[in-house]
Amino acid sequence: MRHFRTTKTDRKRKTRTMNLYIKRIKDLHSKLDPAILTELEEAFVDKKFAKGSYLLRPEQICTAHLLIKEGIARKFYIHQDREITIEIYFPDDVAISLDSYIMQNPGDVFIEALTELEVTVIDYSRFYKMKNKYPEVMMLDKMFIEYYAVWFEQRLRAFQTLDASQRYLKLLEKEPQIVQFLPVTIVASYLNISLETLSRIRSKVS
Amino acid sequence: MRHFRTTKTDRKRKTRTMNLYIKRIKDLHSKLDPAILTELEEAFVDKKFAKGSYLLRPEQICTAHLLIKEGIARKFYIHQDREITIEIYFPDDVAISLDSYIMQNPGDVFIEALTELEVTVIDYSRFYKMKNKYPEVMMLDKMFIEYYAVWFEQRLRAFQTLDASQRYLKLLEKEPQIVQFLPVTIVASYLNISLETLSRIRSKVS
DNA sequence: GCAGAAATTTGACACAAGTCAAAAAAATAC
């Protein structure tokens, strides 16, 4: 397997359209009562995953928020023997299979470590208890889901309104690290276009 | 303007894949403390809209959840002089421009009454206060957003994996009322295909 | 019921993007 071009110094945050909202979440997070913050941090458990391993597989129930500390991961599903990448995670992003998590039903996605990966994990039931104990925590979780919903609505819109090369150019503008650090296979599956089409687009653009 | 084929007796709920989750929300809703329930109901204000009028327009800030009591509405945006329908609402559905609502920023969508419409509206700030006062209400709102997020993720997947006729057949199976009651123009813009393509698909299917 | 308007269907054609296959380039192992 080839090594991706990525280093520790190289991790700018994803520049999504909703950075402001992310900022608001972080602000609220940092303004939590110190006691709650401590309790929250104690609830998190660090884990490491080898490159190529899976943090979640189909048929499993997603029981955790996975906060990426170091490395790159992605979530994908398989449709007709073809992988389609839903999300790509960099440090500070949260990986989750939302439908499996909220309904505690078996999901159908893979979450894969694309590099050596360090994550910090908060377990479903422990987080659930904290949410019920502290409305502020519930509020933060709600904001996370709101962000998630709006992000998906925007991504849907990209598929409805942009053709392959427009989607590529937008990706290059909004999430350049994805194009920069990941093999074309994965970029293509994230844009939902074929390898060959992506290759042709690239040769025209540059 | 033509009248849609719809009557008062004709309103089965949308059969989305997440009916179970909807049921859970309703269960929780009905199990709310009676005092809270009353306060919640008092916060709702009924409104009527004429067919063809807009409940929300671009540049406006979405300040309310709009619960449909009677009639049909839709949310759409305009891309290159072309309307793209995001969601279609039947009685019991909640119409909202989520990104505008959560960030209290001007949005870019229309919410349009497709028939004479009766809605019940809860204002942003009043709902906000109630959410902070009662964790149960916050929880319900959070579940609503979760439902919303998962629904959008599923809709995105339909666009990634299904071609035009497969999307049509899926719509026919999952949300037959949309095909049944709405003009082809709107069905096509909901499937994000051209009128002509939809027409050809229909002639092959039936 | 008839005339005009609106919605829907049908036809001809264009083009974006997929597929399959093969060549070229780049990365990895020895």
Added chain:
DNA sequence: GTATTTTTTTGACTTGTGTCAAATTTCTGC
């Protein structure tokens, strides 16, 4: 450094879906 494997590019061809235009059907108002 060379050989092997993997990734990326290029070419030829096919197909789904859009566009424009015209014909047809269906509504609506009188």
